[in-house]
Amino acid sequence: MGGGRTQSDSPPGIDGDLNFYLSGGDDVEWMPFETKKYYTNAFIVQEGKVLLGYKKRGFGRHKYNGFGGKVEEGETYLQAALRELEEEAGITAPLEHAGSLLFLTEGIEKAFQIEIYRATEYSGTISETEEMRPEWFSLGPADKTDIQELPFDKMWDTDRHWLPLLASGQKFVGRADFKCSGEVFTAHKWWYGVPA
Numbered sequence: 730m731g732g733g734r735t736q737s738d739s740p741p742g743i744d745g746d747l748n749f750y751l752s753g754g755d756d757v758e759w760m761p762f763e764t765k766k767y768y769t770n771a772f773i774v775q776e777g778k779v780l781l782g783y784k785k786r787g788f789g790r791h792k793y794n795g796f797g798g799k800v801e802e803g804e805t806y807l808q809a810a811l812r813e814l815e816e817e818a819g820i821t822a823p824l825e826h827a828g829s830l831l832f833l834t835e836g837i838e839k840a841f842q843i844e845i846y847r848a849t850e851y852s853g854t855i856s857e858t859e860e861m862r863p864e865w866f867s868l869g870p871a872d873k874t875d876i877q878e879l880p881f882d883k884m885w886d887t888d889r890h891w892l893p894l895l896a897s898g899q900k901f902v903g904r905a906d907f908k909c910s911g912e913v914f915t916a917h918k919w920w921y922g923v924p925a
């Protein structure tokens with residue numbers, strides 16, 4: 730363990746009174762970073778299902794994710810999350826803060842600070858947009874033939890660690906560092922905690 734840190738110590742860039750939840754890549758060092766850029770990501774969780782979007786373009790294309798993007802100047806995180814949900818899925822929802830994630834990628838000097846939101850209801854008609862194709866996935870055993878299990882093989886590597894917390898309404902905080910080869914991103918080191 731480098732720098733005198735133990736597995737249960739929260740990583741650089743992560744603050745707060747947290748209880749350790751899980752970690753990986755414990756034998757390698759955290760990557761350095763100078764500054765952050767700010768993003769949101771929103772999920773609708775309803776009746777044992779989660780609404781994900783298949784990203785058709787831009788960063789994270791060909792992966793399923795929540796709906797979100799950059800926080801624009803003058804916006805709060807919540808305003809940005811609501812705007813992105815409307816732009817990318819055509820709906821509005823009473824979003825509540827669910828978690829905070831810090832992502833680093835080898836070769837990219839700015840870290841991504843992503844505030845995660847969730848809602849259990851929404852209004853409007855879920856619509857495919859230029860950026861995202863929305864799709865419902867079952868969070869448990871599939872009980873309907875038109876609903877799939879979560880597509881973890883087509884999501885960011887570390888989503889499998891915190892999505893169960895999001896689904897159950899448990900708040901979470903974490904950091905994940907990725908190695909990058911061409912368009913392939915592989916999780917290198919990660920740590921998740923829950924508020925004490």
Ligand SMILES: COc1nc(N)nc2c1ncn2[C@H]1C[C@H](O)[C@@H](COP(=O)(O)OP(=O)(O)OP(=O)(O)O)O1
Nearest residue numbers: 768769770787788789796797798799832843885888
């Ligand atoms: C690296 O790990 C990540 N995991 C997850 N689950 N989500 C991530 C990760 N890295 C970034 N994201 C999310 C954060 C945002 O919700 C999107 C990226 O936003 P995007 O680049 O599409 O921002 P926009 O403002 O929508 O961009 P344009 O309008 O310029 O297309 O991915």
